[in-house]
Amino acid sequence: MIHELSTWIWLSGRREKEILLRGLHHLDLVYEVVKKLLDMVSSLSKMDLVKARNCFNTINKKEEEADEVKREIIEELSRGVIHPMDREDLLRLILSIDDIAAYAKASARRIKIVIDLGYSFPDEFITLLYSMVEHSVKAVDTLRDAVKLLTSDPRKALQLTYIVEEIEEKVDDIRLNALEYMYRMCSRDFRVVCLLYKEIIDDIEIITDKCEDTADTIRSIAIHLI
Numbered sequence: 001m002i003h004e005l006s007t008w009i010w011l012s013g014r015r016e017k018e019i020l021l022r023g024l025h026h027l028d029l030v031y032e033v034v035k036k037l038l039d040m041v042s043s044l045s046k047m048d049l050v051k052a053r054n055c056f057n058t059i060n061k062k063e064e065e066a067d068e069v070k071r072e073i074i075e076e077l078s079r080g081v082i083h084p085m086d087r088e089d090l091l092r093l094i095l096s097i098d099d100i101a102a103y104a105k106a107s108a109r110r111i112k113i114v115i116d117l118g119y120s121f122p123d124e125f126i127t128l129l130y131s132m133v134e135h136s137v138k139a140v141d142t143l144r145d146a147v148k149l150l151t152s153d154p155r156k157a158l159q160l161t162y163i164v165e166e167i168e169e170k171v172d173d174i175r176l177n178a179l180e181y182m183y184r185m186c187s188r189d190f191r192v193v194c195l196l197y198k199e200i201i202d203d204i205e206i207i208t209d210k211c212e213d214t215a216d217t218i219r220s221i222a223i224h225l226i
Contacts, residue, residue, distance in 0.1 A: 020151070023090070023097070023147065024147055025069055026066055026069040026070055026094060026097055027144050029065050029066040029069060030101040032062045033062045033100075034100065034207065036055050036058050036059045036108075037133050038134060039051075040055035040111060041126065041130045042130060044111070045126045045130070052112070052115055056111070059105055059108045060105065063104070066098065066101050067098070073090075074091065077090060089217065092217045093217045093221075096210055097143075100140060100207055103204075103206045103207045107133075107207070110199050111200060114196050114197075128174060129178065129201070129204060131174050132174050133204055135170055135174070136211070139212075142160050143164060146160040146164075150221060150225065154222040154225035155222070158223065164208075164215040165215060168211060178201045179201060182194065
């Protein structure tokens with residue numbers, strides 16, 4: 001009961017609402033990171049390596065901007081003006097969102113390494129990667145809607161978290177298809193780049209894992225508001 005009451009307090013106070021708005025700004029920046037990763041993968045299908053490198057530079061910049069917003073929010077939370085239990089919820093929310101950007105950036109960095117080493121991506125492999133990232137974009141966008149609805153319609157926010165969970169399961173299935181393709185390809189012609197292919201697949205899959213972690217936190221908050 002104490003946690004339920006304190007949650008209502010942080011959603012009704014001016015300072016608490018400001019932190020939630022900053023959290024939305026943080027999530028918007030993370031969405032831009034993942035969306036730009038989709039553009040980067042798309043550029044591979046067109047063999048536009050200049051655009052792919054430019055996409056990476058944008059990803060790097062947006063991820064740094066998101067990091068700065070994260071630090072500002074953590075600094076605000078560290079001042080202890082919010083109930084400790086609510087502060088813990090907000091911190092978990094911000095850190096899990098930050099993880100989404102971190103793995104999107106890691107994926108992009110490994111893609112750039114493949115490009116810089118002079119290797120290419122087979123068309124079917126690009127299609128599978130694109131599908132994984134496309135679902136990741138949908139997951140992050142759904143999280144944005146869920147956070148916006150926390151103060152106005154927590155039941156709807158709760159429903160959206162289940163959609164994120166479904167998206168994560170779809171990405172798991174696509175990952176298995178991507179791994180199967182990669183193993184078949186690399187069993188015929190093993191090269192060092194095969195190791196990078198595997199790491200790219202795993203990093204992209206973890207993006208939606210972190211989306212699900214974020215959804216779990218949103219779900220926890222929403223349940224106390226219903």
